[in-house]
Amino acid sequence: MNDAEDIAPPARSEPGEVGLVEPHDFVHRTPFTFESGQVLPGFTLRYETYGRLNAARDNAILILHALSGDHHCAGIHALSDRKPGWWNNLIGPGKAVDTNKFFVLCANVLGGCQGSSGPSSLNPGTGQPYGIAFPFVTVRDMVRAQKLLCDHLGLTCLQGVIGGSMGGMQVLQWGIEFPGFVRRMLAMATTARESAQGIAFNEVGRQAIMQDPEWHGGAYAKGGGPRVGLAIARMMAHITYLSDASMDQKFGRKKKGKADNAAYTFDVQFEVESYLRHQGASFINRFDANSYLYITRAIDHFDLAAAYGSLEQAFAPVQAETLVVGFTSDWLFPPAQNREIALALLRAGKRATYAELDTDLGHDSFLLESPLLYNLVRDFLERGSA
Amino acid sequence: MSKLAVKRTVDMQIIGDWVEPRSRVLDLGCGRGVLLDYLIQHKQVNGIGVDLDFEKIAACVHRGVTAYQGDMLAFMRAFPDGYFDRVICSRTLEELPSPAPVIAEALRVGRALAVGFVNHGYWKNRLAACLHGRKPRNAVYTTAWHDSRPANPVSIADFEHFCAEKNLRIVRRSHLRGDWKTPCHVAPNLFAGYALYELAR
Numbered sequence: 149m150n151d152a153e154d155i156a157p158p159a160r161s162e163p164g165e166v167g168l169v170e171p172h173d174f175v176h177r178t179p180f181t182f183e184s185g186q187v188l189p190g191f192t193l194r195y196e197t198y199g200r201l202n203a204a205r206d207n208a209i210l211i212l213h214a215l216s217g218d219h220h221c222a223g224i225h226a227l228s229d230r231k232p233g234w235w236n237n238l239i240g241p242g243k244a245v246d247t248n249k250f251f252v253l254c255a256n257v258l259g260g261c262q263g264s265s266g267p268s269s270l271n272p273g274t275g276q277p278y279g280i281a282f283p284f285v286t287v288r289d290m291v292r293a294q295k296l297l298c299d300h301l302g303l304t305c306l307q308g309v310i311g312g313s314m315g316g317m318q319v320l321q322w323g324i325e326f327p328g329f330v331r332r333m334l335a336m337a338t339t340a341r342e343s344a345q346g347i348a349f350n351e352v353g354r355q356a357i358m359q360d361p362e363w364h365g366g367a368y369a370k371g372g373g374p375r376v377g378l379a380i381a382r383m384m385a386h387i388t389y390l391s392d393a394s395m396d397q398k399f400g401r402k403k404k405g406k407a408d409n410a411a412y413t414f415d416v417q418f419e420v421e422s423y424l425r426h427q428g429a430s431f432i433n434r435f436d437a438n439s440y441l442y443i444t445r446a447i448d449h450f451d452l453a454a455a456y457g458s459l460e461q462a463f464a465p466v467q468a469e470t471l472v473v474g475f476t477s478d479w480l481f482p483p484a485q486n487r488e489i490a491l492a493l494l495r496a497g498k499r500a501t502y503a504e505l506d507t508d509l510g511h512d513s514f515l516l517e518s519p520l521l522y523n524l525v526r527d528f529l530e531r532g533s534a
Numbered sequence: 535m536s537k538l539a540v541k542r543t544v545d546m547q548i549i550g551d552w553v554e555p556r557s558r559v560l561d562l563g564c565g566r567g568v569l570l571d572y573l574i575q576h577k578q579v580n581g582i583g584v585d586l587d588f589e590k591i592a593a594c595v596h597r598g599v600t601a602y603q604g605d606m607l608a609f610m611r612a613f614p615d616g617y618f619d620r621v622i623c624s625r626t627l628e629e630l631p632s633p634a635p636v637i638a639e640a641l642r643v644g645r646a647l648a649v650g651f652v653n654h655g656y657w658k659n660r661l662a663a664c665l666h667g668r669k670p671r672n673a674v675y676t677t678a679w680h681d682s683r684p685a686n687p688v689s690i691a692d693f694e695h696f697c698a699e700k701n702l703r704i705v706r707r708s709h710l711r712g713d714w715k716t717p718c719h720v721a722p723n724l725f726a727g728y729a730l731y732e733l734a735r
Binding site: 471487491494502503520523527528 | 582588591594598600601602603604609612613614617
């Protein structure tokens, strides 16, 4: 069918901002057994919420962050904040994830370092940070911990679970683990099975950290540690979030400041070098090296086909309707890996849609402001919902 | 609704009549999901559409129709034999550079294949070609030769010949006159503007 039937866009008021927000801590005080069999006496998840939970407690949407993300996905913490939360252009009153309609929840993952329990948390047994004595974390552990938070908040279901990259992995795991609880899954720029290339990049990052003499087997003081290694890991990883075309467009061969074109030196000469050094330097001030090890390892272990026998078997319990979005220039989680998720869901007899956006911004495309993507997300979330 | 969309309601109804209630349907070249939406409303089918264009898929999502953006052959290759009760190719074949492999694959993944196409042998097209010696230009053939759509015009005679040659069983056929509404029983390759076929392996 190729008739172009015009769909009049519904009139919408100007989108607003979430505004000032503050994080909360959910403290789970009973023992939590990880997939590895290791046990923590309890854990904390730091989270934020936007919008209002309705009386039926069934209008919640859960946002799931990627490797280096956190719970602060929209709004600002103080008027002096230079930047809002990482998905602020998606979430807010009148935006694609409309906080006038939905109660939006986002938590820092288990194993993280932004307030949730992780390797930098204090081990009550020793009075020192856990370091690598912290239990190994899997994507499924992250999701099971989030479910406890949802129960704590008294949510009766989730209208949607949304995430890109590792957030997309959590989306899929949510739909499998708690099928009756999830109405819609929206997974972007992700995979059902971390590829060899993905594991390879993660391993280079981990080696940069673990080969840094300041790592000390994971037992370093807060604020110290393998800062050089972590910065290099971030610089390398950041390249995998971009694309050849987008880097060439943004930096080309532009020189930094008054750098002498002819000088034979290893100082920063190109803008792309300066940009990556800045990425590395700012990352070490907000991220814990051991958390980086734990979370990349969780990503490496993510393989739904192996965990459940096959991808179709993995998706067998799913009840949610799924939208998978891939991005043409994403070479970290290429379109084919995203397509395979939708195809396997369909083969398992589930409702699934695959859409692909033509962008040249690489893996990070899912975070960029795109009216096409936002309209798609809005339509997917709001169709048939109250 | 555009004039073309009004014209289209009949072939939608005919395909709708052929589709079994609650069956599993694949629509190749689903566009904005109008036909699937109709089949979901009237036949409660479990449907999925395939199209190449992001905006078409977005329109499907807007309608609540599930769809897959990508190549239709690659899509079908991801499914086992007979996975779909019916595959639909409504005004899609003539857009393909190479329809034969698509028909073959559709008859592998589908137990039946419904095809609908504009008859290129329709007398007005012949007349236009005869009189002007140029590619016909009308409501169906809207573009000049150089940005030509459809890519691969097909006539009823062409299609019948193809089915005979490939040993494809024609289960049902329906020919409509130039108004795409009134049944056409006489010399369809000349007088039918639109043709619908149901094929089976």
